[in-house]
Amino acid sequence: MATAGRVTIVGGGLGGLALARILHRHGITTTVYERDGSLSARAAGGTLGLNAESGQRALVEAGLFEQFRSIARDTGETTRLLDRFGVVHFDLAYEGGIGVRPEVDRGDLRRMLVDSLPEGVIRWNVTVLSAQKSSDGRTVLTLSNGTTVVADVLVGADGARSRVRPLLSDAVPVYSGVTFIEAFLSDVDATHPEAAHLVGPGSMYALSNGRGIIAQRNGGGVIRLYFAVKGDREWAHAFGDRTDTAGTRKRLLDLFHDFAPGLRALITESEGPLVPRPINALPVGHRWERTPGVTLLGDAAHLMSPFAGQGANLALLDAADLGAALAEHSDVDVALAAYETVMFPRAHMAGRASADNLVASFDTDAPKQLVDQARTFMQRRTGHSGGPSD
Ligand SMILES: Cc1cc2nc3c(=O)[nH]c(=O)nc-3n(C[C@H](O)[C@H](O)[C@H](O)COP(=O)(O)OP(=O)(O)OC[C@H]3O[C@@H](n4cnc5c(N)ncnc54)[C@H](O)[C@@H]3O)c2cc1C
The missing domain is CATH 3.50.50.60 (FAD/NAD(P)-binding domain)
Incomplete structure (x- = not known):
């Protein structure tokens, strides 16, 4: 023993x-x-x-x-869930307390x-x-x-x-079929006030048709950004060539061409290097x-x-x-x-x-399923749903 x-x-x-x-x-x-x-x-x-x-x-x-x-x-x-037009579908405002x-x-x-x-x-x-x-x-x-x-x-x-x-x-x-291209914005309140306002104090997800912009407020005035792209591993890696930050930024702007200007500004203003992170799972x-x-x-x-x-x-x-x-x-x-x-x-x-x-x-055009899930979850946990009318 x-x-x-x-x-x-x-x-x-x-x-x-x-x-x-x-x-x-x-x-x-x-x-x-x-x-x-x-x-x-x-x-x-x-x-x-x-x-x-x-x-x-x-x-x-x-x-x-x-x-x-x-x-x-x-x-x-x-947590905010947006569509590509920048319309907020779910927003759990800060409620205070523990x-x-x-x-x-x-x-x-x-x-x-x-x-x-x-x-x-x-x-x-x-x-x-x-x-x-x-x-x-x-x-x-x-x-x-x-x-x-x-x-x-x-x-x-x-x-x-x-x-x-x-x-x-x-x-x-095994590769999930999705790669995050990671970047960040620093000193956001002074230098990127519109981005700071859009993202808010927590996390923001803007998802549409196989693409996503995920932004998270960190400490020290930093917003961490993940531009999520679907594609096979080789394509995603070439897409996010970390030696060519300007090229990756241009490819991202093309890929997210139909996202609202405020969301695309997160790409334009992002600081490099734009690091590809393939998402894998057991x-x-x-x-x-x-x-x-x-x-x-x-x-x-x-x-x-x-x-x-x-x-x-x-x-x-x-x-x-x-x-x-x-x-x-x-x-x-x-x-x-x-x-x-x-x-x-x-x-x-x-x-x-x-x-x-x-x-x-x-795999869906609008993040409807996620919004429904988030509402159900918050209803259970807090008694309010985070919907626009709350
Ligand atoms: C983009 C992204 C966002 C995420 N966001 C969240 C989130 O919001 N919430 C959440 O709960 N989770 C999140 N996760 C998942 C989370 O990061 C991981 O599940 C978590 O870090 C796992 O912790 P771990 O200690 O098991 O492994 P790790 O954090 O990977 O730590 C493993 C450690 O082992 C060391 N190591 C590796 N190989 C060796 C070796 N051969 N010899 C010695 N040392 C070695 C590494 O250096 C490392 O320090 C996220 C992941 C990613 C990629």
Whole structure:
């Protein structure tokens, strides 16, 4: 019977860090191998809305909820759905009080988790090159620094292209048919006041006929932009050639030629580089047979398109459930089985919702289905629907 003496975590994203923090609170030591050289090694990414029953619950388990409140924005909950003419079909205005879904900049959240861990837990600048089972049932990790380590309990929290996943499953992420071209606007209130007004304090989605402009207000006066285009991977990559920002901007303006001038201005005014981000997903319902001493969490387990807004929330919730299970059960494999029993069905449901939302967002002329869904959701959660008459 293996016990959780030391847990090896591959990946110091939100899920891996939250697990390390929660286990630390339970007196279980961890080592986190993280490919990035430091917190500032790459752009942190955009803003995340954390749900009460998932992301926020995990931060309570991590003992970091109050700290989270101090870096979150309630105004970030505001969500607008527009058509290509710029007509608003859904607008959840800021209602005040503790948010249903407060937003936080991903970089701030990751920093908070890193700062909550003792020195030395995170081994920065170490890429796990491969993970293999040894004859005694443990796992051997080959690291980019030329060494190998043996793990009794291994958690793959290493995202979309997980090196731990092949120990459990043959599944690989598949391109969804949609690519985001990412850009941003800075100092928006002073320099881009019309864009700031159009986007508002939270998120704005303008969707029409296989195309979308998604804008999210971040901290520090930044609006992050995603120009979503449908097309096969090669086309989308050539379309978003990051060495030719002016060319990509011109192609976007052509593609969004029938969008309202205010929406097209987001393309004209966007700051580069315009980075293509193909949206990939693991098969909906991805799962594996129980394998001694190894499991996955977050995107490594259930990568899905961002159209359900749940990936980071689920990574955090996985960490909370796995941490609690490892603390509760002295037999590691009982703990891993208990975690997977709750994780598989909820990941299945979220993966289904995300795949369906992607189709609804890009395969219909108007975002009607999304508006209906959003109204139903808000009616349930807040008692008002966010419609124009509210
Ligand atoms: C455009 C976009 C918008 C999104 N918006 C939202 C949203 O609003 N709400 C939401 O909930 N989710 C959102 N998501 C999804 C969310 O970003 C992910 O689901 C979440 O980051 C998953 O966390 P994770 O810890 O599992 O993986 P990751 O955040 O991918 O972290 C994995 C970590 O592992 C490290 N790593 C990878 N390979 C190795 C290796 N071999 N060795 C060592 N380290 C390694 C990486 O450097 C990284 O730090 C969005 C995603 C995208 C692409």
